Amino acid sequence: MKKVFGLLTAVGLMTAPLAQASTVTVSGSTSVAHVMEVLAENYQNNTQTSVEVQSTGSSAGIRAAKDGTSMIGMSSRNVKDNELNSDTKEIVIARDGIAAAVNNANPVKNLTQEQISKIYRGEIKNWSEVGGEARPIVVVTRENGSGTRGAFEEIMKLQRTINGHKVTAISPTAQVGNGNGMIKTIVANNPYAIGYISLGSVDNSLRAIDVNGVEATDANIATGDYQIARPFIVLIDKNAPDNANSFIEYILSEDGQNIVAEEGYIRIN
CATH class of the missing domain: 3.40.190.10 (Periplasmic binding protein-like II)
Structure with a gap:
């Protein structure tokens, strides 16, 4: 039994990083978070990816995307040039x-x-x-x-x-x-x-x-x-993990933009 328990523990430790890696972290604007939480919930219901959304404010979200503490940052204002680095992409997901x-x-x-x-x-x-x-x-x-x-x-x-x-x-x-x-x-x-x-x-x-x-x-x-x-903007590093890019692709898809409209915002396509 001890050997079996040890094996299961080892497997658990090996798979834990994989489970953690499947989580997409998003932080920033409280205004964007309103629709982002709905998008995240719908995305999670149709994929194996967990999305964590935190309302920290636009400035904090921009910094988080720049320094890598969040995979995706959210801003409900235009982003200044000095707030970004060369690897940060800005993507408009809605207008409000x-x-x-x-x-x-x-x-x-x-x-x-x-x-x-x-x-x-x-x-x-x-x-x-x-x-x-x-x-x-x-x-x-x-x-x-x-x-x-x-x-x-x-x-x-x-x-x-x-x-x-x-x-x-x-x-x-x-x-x-x-x-x-x-x-x-x-x-x-x-x-x-x-x-x-x-x-x-x-x-x-x-x-x-x-x-x-x-x-x-x-x-x-x-x-x-x-x-x-104003625009609703997400920020992501050019070298961000695939699961973060896949979530943004979902937001820009027909299904994602339908949710944007249903939540009272203006779709971009």
Whole structure:
């Protein structure tokens, strides 16, 4: 019995690395993770490959792909040249709008991009200045390192340069929420709050307002009429394992892109 047990143990030790190698590790943007988790679950159900998805933020995901701590990184903002190395590939897997979201009780239906920018800069402080009630605006933003925040700041021109470095122009009095879920909770529970979240995360708990008279819809993002939009990007090393490349191939396939659309995002093919 001891010999048999020893043999089984040896076999287990030999096969353990193989089992571990079959796991694809993915980390990064919390916005991309929303759809990535669904893609991973469906992929696992049809293959022998396990996929682990971690929400760590876009900046962390980019670093993880670059230094090899994750096979695949996720970013919901454009990646800067100095964040990559020559072996890192960027692949757009979907597109997403960023919704300026308000409480369902808020009467304001439309804002211009300039008005939203001024609200986040702290230049417009009261809803009465944009057609709402005479109440102070509660401004809610994402945390530093968030891809959604990075994309929002870039699109809305909410960055300024100090000593050659770009810094945020968002008012320091803005409340900070970690992740789409926290932003939704704050806005859904405060009739005078405004926050920005991934369009794919909008539900009945709050309302996406029109921007420049254009509704935040997939169709309007696809045509370019709704301009607060960004790509969902995955990053992978050119020498990444086959199972990581196979998972990305699945994401870009018809089945994968159907899931992207079903989850409320815009497919790329």
